Amino acid sequence: MxxxxxxxxxxxxxxxxxxVAIPISVIVAVLxxxxxxxxxxxxIAGRIEPKAIAxxxxxxxxxxxxxxxxxxxxxxxxxxxxxxxxxxxxxxGSEVTFVxxxxxxxxxxKIVGTPVNMMVVPGQISxxxxxxxxxxxxxxxxxxxxxxxxxxxxxxxxxx
Amino acid sequence: xxxxxxxxxAVREQVADRFATEKRLAGLNILVAFLALAIGGLxxxxxxLEYNGIDxxxxxxxxxxxxxxxxxxxHGVLNVLVFTTFYIIGFLxxxxxxxxxxxxxxxxxxxxxxxxMLAGLLxxxxxxxxxxxxxxxxxxxxxxxxxxxxxxxxLVVASTWLLLVxxxxxxxxxxxxxxxxxxxxxxxxxxxxxxxxxxATFGIATEMLxxxxxxxxxxxxxxxxxxxxxxxxxxxxxxVYFWLLPAYISWYTMVPRLAGGRLFSEPMARVAFVLxxxxxxxxxxxxxxxxxxxxxxxxxxxxxxxxGVFFPSLLTFxxxxxxxxxxxxxxxxxxxxxxxxxxxxxxxxxxxxxxAMLLFAFGGAGGVINASYNLNLVVHNTAWISGHFHLTVGSxxxxxxxxxxxxxxxxxxxxxxxxxGLALAQAWLWLIGMVTFSHFMHMLxxxxxxxxxxxxxxxxxQPEWQALLPFTLVGGLLMFASAICYYLNMLxxxxxxxxxxxxxxxxxxxxxxxxxxPAALDRFTPWVVTALLLxxxxxxxxLYYLVSTGRFNITGLSPW
Ligand code: HEM
Ligand SMILES: [Cu+2]
Ligand SMILES: [Cu+2]
Numbered sequence: 209m210x211x212x213x214x215x216x217x218x219x220x221x222x223x224x225x226x227x228v229a230i231p232i233s234v235i236v237a238v239l240x241x242x243x244x245x246x247x248x249x250x251x252i253a254g255r256i257e258p259k260a261i262a263x264x265x266x267x268x269x270x271x272x273x274x275x276x277x278x279x280x281x282x283x284x285x286x287x288x289x290x291x292x293x294x295x296x297x298x299x300x301g302s303e304v305t306f307v308x309x310x311x312x313x314x315x316x317x318k319i320v321g322t323p324v325n326m327m328v329v330p331g332q333i334s335x336x337x338x339x340x341x342x343x344x345x346x347x348x349x350x351x352x353x354x355x356x357x358x359x360x361x362x363x364x365x366x367x368x
Numbered sequence: 369x370x371x372x373x374x375x376x377x378a379v380r381e382q383v384a385d386r387f388a389t390e391k392r393l394a395g396l397n398i399l400v401a402f403l404a405l406a407i408g409g410l411x412x413x414x415x416x417l418e419y420n421g422i423d424x425x426x427x428x429x430x431x432x433x434x435x436x437x438x439x440x441x442x443h444g445v446l447n448v449l450v451f452t453t454f455y456i457i458g459f460l461x462x463x464x465x466x467x468x469x470x471x472x473x474x475x476x477x478x479x480x481x482x483x484x485m486l487a488g489l490l491x492x493x494x495x496x497x498x499x500x501x502x503x504x505x506x507x508x509x510x511x512x513x514x515x516x517x518x519x520x521x522x523l524v525v526a527s528t529w530l531l532l533v534x535x536x537x538x539x540x541x542x543x544x545x546x547x548x549x550x551x552x553x554x555x556x557x558x559x560x561x562x563x564x565x566x567x568a569t570f571g572i573a574t575e576m577l578x579x580x581x582x583x584x585x586x587x588x589x590x591x592x593x594x595x596x597x598x599x600x601x602x603x604x605x606x607x608v609y610f611w612l613l614p615a616y617i618s619w620y621t622m623v624p625r626l627a628g629g630r631l632f633s634e635p636m637a638r639v640a641f642v643l644x645x646x647x648x649x650x651x652x653x654x655x656x657x658x659x660x661x662x663x664x665x666x667x668x669x670x671x672x673x674x675x676g677v678f679f680p681s682l683l684t685f686x687x688x689x690x691x692x693x694x695x696x697x698x699x700x701x702x703x704x705x706x707x708x709x710x711x712x713x714x715x716x717x718x719x720x721x722x723x724a725m726l727l728f729a730f731g732g733a734g735g736v737i738n739a740s741y742n743l744n745l746v747v748h749n750t751a752w753i754s755g756h757f758h759l760t761v762g763s764x765x766x767x768x769x770x771x772x773x774x775x776x777x778x779x780x781x782x783x784x785x786x787x788x789g790l791a792l793a794q795a796w797l798w799l800i801g802m803v804t805f806s807h808f809m810h811m812l813x814x815x816x817x818x819x820x821x822x823x824x825x826x827x828x829x830q831p832e833w834q835a836l837l838p839f840t841l842v843g844g845l846l847m848f849a850s851a852i853c854y855y856l857n858m859l860x861x862x863x864x865x866x867x868x869x870x871x872x873x874x875x876x877x878x879x880x881x882x883x884x885x886p887a888a889l890d891r892f893t894p895w896v897v898t899a900l901l902l903x904x905x906x907x908x909x910x911l912y913y914l915v916s917t918g919r920f921n922i923t924g925l926s927p928w
Contacts, residue, residue, distance in 0.1 A: 216690075216879060219690065223682070223683075227678070227679055227683060227686070228679065230678065230682070231675040231678040231679060234675055235671075235672055238671065238740050238743070241742055242741060249658065249667055249742055249744070249745065250664075251664040255917070255919065257919075258922065288927045289927075312925050312927070313508075313927065314593065316749050318748075318750070318816065320815075320816030321816060323745040325748050326659075326660065327656075329593050329594060329660055329661065330593055331592070331593055331921070331922050332593070332594060332661045334660040347828055349816070349818045349828065350818070351748075351749040351750065351818035351819065351821070352508075352820065353440075353820040353821070355437075355511070355926075355927030355928050356434075356435075356502075356927060357927075358437070358822070359821045359822040359823065360827060362827070
């Protein structure tokens with residue numbers, strides 16, 4: 209009995225060390241990819257009045273805008289069950305900042321094959337940046353349930 | 369300590385079962401739970417069929433006018449709100465009382481709890497069935513459901529608080545009769561679970577009472593979406609621990625006995641539970657990594673605290689596996705791993721729960737990805753997430769709850785399990801079916817397939833998804849077969865089982881037991897205070913910011 213307990217304590221310590229080490233390594237690894245490599249999640253990007261979308265920059269003229277050589281801003285509006293515009297085209301190597309808002313309910317915005325993934329929320333502006341280094345057609349899906357036609361809501365990024 | 373049977377109140381026969389009320393209530397709660405799961409599970413089968421181009425929604429249109437999304441609302445609400453909550457309240461009512469070795473302080477309060485929960489369920493069920501609440505189980509505004517949907521769900525949640533009141537009163541009475549004794553482990557864990565849950569429900573209760581209910585009934589014109597989402601996830605993360613901790617209670621305090629051995633360490637088990645109490649709530653923003661309107665800094669803080677929860681999870685893993693090893697060796701098993709074969713694999717209650725643990729190990733590993741801040745961008749709202757939570761709530765929790773009933777239903781009804789063979793088949797089918805289903809859901813998620821989407825009807829369905837979707841159907845049908853085995857077995861047990869009265873809850877003893885528990889691990893107040901403090905720190909600034917900048921002007925829509 210005594211011996212059993214003593215061995216038990218040894219095992220406990222032998223397990224507790226990695227139980228602390230593993231979580232700490234996960235934190236360190238994520239901090240490196242976030243702040244050294246620069247893969248970040250959406251931050252606060254401002255509020256917007258849903259009824260005044262048509263009068264608020266950049267959504268007054270949704271679409272692609274060149275900010276500087278090779279740098280673009282894609283302003284898109286989500287509503288049941290479509291994105292406006294639902295297709296944008298950029299040259300290979302472009303850095304595109306996607307800026308979105310919703311006219312009605314929550315929508316999702318995921319560009320398949322990239323880390324661009326955000327919720328599009330009425331009253332809020334969502335913003336994320338990505339550099340397209342490979343040509344191709346990228347599927348955009350609305351990946352938050354937004355009503356009966358949700359599965360028809362998609363778009364496209366064409367990279368040439 | 370032996371208390372002579374002394375029914376409360378009236379003079380009754382000495383032979384009366386002291387726990388008759390608790391048994392009745394456990395039985396009724398679990399009955400409601402499994403009726404809900406039966407309907408919810410059927411909806412799951414419709415979903416995997418739809419994924420593969422077999423659309424049965426047209427055939428069931430008269431009862432399910434809202435089609436896929438109304439079915440999905442039922443699947444989510446019935447499986448993870450109704451099944452879990454009713455089961456947990458029933459299970460904890462019984463085992464807390466039996467662990468304290470005294471009936472709950474107020475049998476009447478326990479009945480009131482049940483009837484109020486049932487009333488809430490019925491109030492919420494009507495709008496769902498009428499296709500007036502097709503907003504899924506997360507009811508994110510500004511999707512706008514019939515107000516009674518929110519009202520009913522709120523009533524269910526608020527009624528569960530009454531169990532905490534009852535447990536607290538029972539604890540006080542027990543303490544007066546047992547000064548100086550350590551709280552029995554299962555009772556301690558039950559109180560921790562209900563305390564954590566009660567703190568956690570602050571979010572959803574606030575969201576319902578101050579935002580959604582006034583808005584849905586037209587008292588205010590609009591709402592604030594990010595504030596509502598933040599309050600939802602304040603509860604939405606810890607709710608998974610509300611589901612999981614009762615399964616852990618079984619793994620810690622009963623499975624070792626079912627396995628023929630003892631719990632490895634009671635102090636370590638208590639450390640894990642206390643940490644779950646402290647760490648479960650202040651990390652909910654990890655569900656909102658992709659949300660606008662919440663600062664990146666607080667997302668990062670919640671990520672770091674989330675990783676903190678790995679620690680009690682790994683402690684649990686160690687302690688539970690060590691207890692299994694203790695059992696294997698007690699049964700004559702030898703070697704580094706060969707003891708595994710000495711375990712009672714022909715015992716359904718045991719095997720089912722060990723399979724649940726195994727599936728949970730995979731779920732936990734995937735969960736590390738979900739939790740990891742920017743890695744979450746790869747999987748957020750894809751089929752991966754569905755694959756993940758069918759391993760966690762759909763297996764670790766649901767399969768454990770089924771496994772428990774293999775001894776619990778005989779205990780409540782006084783009838784032996786009808787067929788052990790069928791029960792073992794049920795466990796194996798679920799294991800194989802779930803591994804298949806969830807593996808391919810994870811893969812589909814990595815290929816970008818969105819969740820909560822009627823994929824068979826999506827114009828953009830990709831050929832590489834279509835190549836994998838049939839496997840989700842195979843897995844889903846195996847799970848369905850497992851469910852049929854389960855329900856048939858239960859039905860036959862209740863109606864035809866051989867009488868076998870006077871069974872006991874299989875509580876385990878421990879290698880390192882109550883005598884090794886330090887006083888701090890036998891108290892609640894310091895841990896509750898710590899938990900509340902952490903919640904205030906981790907949520908205070910974000911909630912203050914959202915409330916003070918909120919515009920409450922989003923009017924909403926019911927587009928289904
Ligand atoms: C026969 C067994 C089951 C099958 C075939 C099945 C199938 C599915 C499928 C295909 C989805 C994804 C739907 C979508 O995202 O569009 C889903 C979602 C879900 N399932 Fe299951 N499932 C089963 C059992 C369970 C069980 C036992 C639970 C929990 C106790 C569960 C909980 C959930 C939840 C919470 C969702 C998410 C609902 C939502 O996104 O609103 N499922 N299920
Ligand atoms: Cu949408
Ligand atoms: Cu969570």
